[in-house]
Amino acid sequence: MDVQRKLAILADAAKYDASCASSGTEKRDSSDGKGMGSTAPGMGICHSYAPDGRCISLLKVLLTNACNYDCLYCVNRASSNVPRARFTIDEVVKLTLDFYRRNYIEGLFLSSGIIRSPDYTMEQVVSVARKLREEHHFRGYIHLKTIPEADDALIAEAGKYADRLSINIEMPQETSLQQFAPEKDVRAIRRTMGRLRLKLDEAEEDRSVKTKAKPQRFAPAGQSTQMIVGADSANDHTILHTSANLYGSYRLRRVYYSAFSPIPDASRALPLVQPPLLREHRLYQADWLMRFYGFAVGEIVDDSAMLPLDIDPKLAWALRHRDRFPLDVNRASREELLRVPGFGTKAVERIIATRRTTTIRLSDLARLHVPKHKALPFIVLSDHRPSPHSLDEARLIERFKPKATQLGFGF
């Protein structure tokens, strides 16, 4: 089988994993003239975008799509009829370097079906990274998928070469994983996440203590995970609770939510429907509220345990807490401002800096990049006060709902 055909199969097999970022690692470049590649600590670079709206920053492939496991939601499960392929280590290395040289990608995201044993599979994955780093002095970004319960030495080596390690929690609740992925063990997944966190903590302590010895390197971009949304019956509250626990327990940089989408050669046990993309989007918004806006899980979802689909979760929260509004933009605290619909973290910083010298007025909102229609019912400015009844209006929510004609239009 030629490399192009393998690439088609093994990229297709990898596309259901949503984690693709190339951000948050250490700063590196190749200006010493040895090798190639660079990374920036801040923003990663998205080199292209696919028509599914997702960025392409890494060469995202599986080493092989053969797999011993039979996870029902996975196109690569043992019982699937999809064609199988396997890259050699050198083929992935060459493809990565060739693509990188042409500035198509930021680096490599390598995962694999589990063949022979977890240790064997992990060793193969690590070999690719080792070769890129040690033989070709590749300084670009590398994300490796960790195989649960692989040997500790292999994990340590993976962390030496990779910028980010990830291991997918797969399902928001333990019972679903038992049902859909009988060979996978959520306890083993969490134990591996726990081991990764201990190693990440150690490396961080090493860096903070200045010693002569070179600090051990371990995945400077941390660890991330993915869970599939919409394949099982878990509600949004369960999903967000699981995320909060994962963030707190294992210091994950990101939890990726992947709307379950129909897969070729699907199993009978799963729904074949359009992926719940809007729900996925709302979960990301809720995730943002937890990480950057100081919301607790319990505040984000109401009694129905589902996020509303028609309005964003922050607006939904504000509508449930109308007694806290309207808020005086020129006086409110940062924490309060962060809860105003339409106010992003950057807008809040701009507001706080601006109001030190001047009073913020209605006409300033556009320059602060705040969407007027969303924020106005909730705020007081020196020349604006929402009418006393507007917050009480039962129909206030109607203002924010998308026009009927816009529904169903490519979210």
Add this chain to the structure above:
Amino acid sequence: MQYITLDSETDFDGWRKTARALVLHHVAPDDVTWAVRGGEADLFAPPAPSPILEVNDGTFSVSSKFIDLAKAAILHRDGERFAILYRLLFRLKDNHDLIDVATDPDVAKITAMARAVHRDEHKMHAFVRFREIGREREPHYVAWFEPEHHIVELAGPFFAKRFADMPWSILTPDLCAHWDGHALSFTPGVSKSEAPGEDRLEETWRRYYASIFNPARLKVKAMQTEMPKKYWRNLPEASIIKPLIEDAERMTGAMIANAATDPHKPQKRPEAPMKRKPATDSLETLREEAAHCRACHLYKDATQTVFGEGPKSANIMLVGEQPGDKEDLAGHPFVGPAGQMLDRALAEAGVDRKKVYVTNAVKHFKFVPRGKIRLHQKPATPEIKACRQWYEREVSAIQPDLIVAMGATAAQSVFGKITPIGKTRGRLIDLPDGRKALVTVHPSYLLRLPDPEAKVVEYQRFVADLKIAASLQRRSSRAA
């Protein structure tokens, strides 16, 4: 009226020098006209620019935030940028804080220009596509790019640092950047016809692009927001965007319409190992069984069961309260800060840690997540009761002479009822089964004491309690 001509579209130093002189001469913004030598604005400029103003001794300072913004905004293609920057500088001289006023029209405009320039720079980093020319031995990589603003010099160093080991050129209509493996150089802009036509790898790249895209998730608008059409004409993968979109709905529809398939072969799954009830309560079987414990709800959020550890021959069993954050991650008892405190105290009391069995009353970590940390929670009585079976079976497997309960939770488990530490602490107590029990505080209690003096006193008391255990350990080792 002052007519100023700058050397180039990106002449920040020239602008800065002139602007400083103009401000010091109190020249009002409306009295200055800016142009670039050879630029379009020349059409409206007078034949001779004004003589260069002498800079007198005066000076003034502006914040570095303005300098950063100005350096970026000057690369914008808008012909008004020099004038707006000068007006802002003129106003900043007397109002230093103005730069933080995001609502000021000049600040907003310059900020927006700087943002547009940085976005264009970022897109150049992303969307330049090198094409290999020349033979295998000495390949040269050449790209064609059409930037929106004057960003070639700004973006050049990024490519020099990233592709240091290969010679490359980026050709644009404004300016071309070249790297020979050692230094970066610039030459005047060229036309697209001078750029190479294709690269042998582009077909493979398009293959990848088509394969990584999930047709069931069509979001064309989201794609275009990030990758506007103006860039498409120079992206090799863009030629297949339209056919991919057209095909996507058909493919998804077909996937959904097709009935789910049968598995391609009967699975020869290994039989799940039978859950055997161990004949004996060996420590290993106990540990294995406890790993799957669901007796209370604490297993749900914890990473794993943290079971006891130590030699089966131990005659002393130390019982703590529950694993903490670090123990939960590592799967071993007393490895965190409290464990280090315990180790120190044991050594000082003369107890050989390697010869004692260490466990916890509750074997799952109980906590509430608070952002990025887990706040330790005291186990409740039902949880202590649910977990007691493991403690009892550990005792029967180890058969210790002495059980040391550290903290109230531990004491509750050892005595089977709530037992205050104050009254029972520091003396040997007979247990119904003939063993001895000793009650003391939990080492994490010592860690939490805020007063350093109290800490020393309490630590000494803790060591004194452990010395009781030490004497017993010595006695029994003599007996052995």
